[in-house]
Amino acid sequence: MISAIEMSRLMLYKIAWLKDQNRTAFLETSIFKLYVSENYIKTCRDAMQIFGAYGYTQEYEIERELRDALACSIYSGTNEMQKNTIYRMTTAGVGL
Numbered sequence: 001m002i003s004a005i006e007m008s009r010l011m012l013y014k015i016a017w018l019k020d021q022n023r024t025a026f027l028e029t030s031i032f033k034l035y036v037s038e039n040y041i042k043t044c045r046d047a048m049q050i051f052g053a054y055g056y057t058q059e060y061e062i063e064r065e066l067r068d069a070l071a072c073s074i075y076s077g078t079n080e081m082q083k084n085t086i087y088r089m090t091t092a093g094v095g096l
């Protein structure tokens with residue numbers, strides 16, 4: 001969990017730095033969105049596993065967090081669309 005959070009933070013700082021330099025960050029933001037949403041889901045699933053049946057109940061908010069995490073892979077460009085963008089940009093030799 002902590003490694004995914006730290007990696008996400010580093011990616012976010014890189015994107016902020018690129019924007020601060022007036023540079024584009026299309027590839028980086030697609031990688032970031034994909035990475036964060038996948039790890040958001042994974043982290044919620046891990047949390048649910050840690051809490052066992054309690055994590056599944058509505059009392060502990062983890063099930064709500066997992067539903068929000070799943071939505072994150074859909075809105076603001078689905079994960080499949082992020083993968084398409086990453087594929088297109090890397091094969092075109094753009095970014096990174």
Ligand SMILES: Cc1cc2nc3c(=O)[nH]c(=O)nc-3n(C[C@H](O)[C@H](O)[C@H](O)COP(=O)(O)OP(=O)(O)OC[C@H]3O[C@@H](n4cnc5c(N)ncnc54)[C@H](O)[C@@H]3O)c2cc1C
Pocket residue numbers: 071074075076077078079080081084
């Ligand atoms: C919680 C939530 C909040 C939202 N908030 C907003 C908002 O504020 N403003 C707004 O405008 N919209 C919002 N949306 C809508 C969201 O942007 C769309 O649901 C999203 O773009 C996917 O479109 P769709 O639902 O029509 O799925 P579709 O486009 O029908 O896609 C269905 C599935 O097919 C996949 N797919 C589609 N095309 C391809 C392709 N070419 N290659 C590979 N896979 C493909 C998709 O990745 C997806 O898994 C929100 C959605 C949710 C769940």
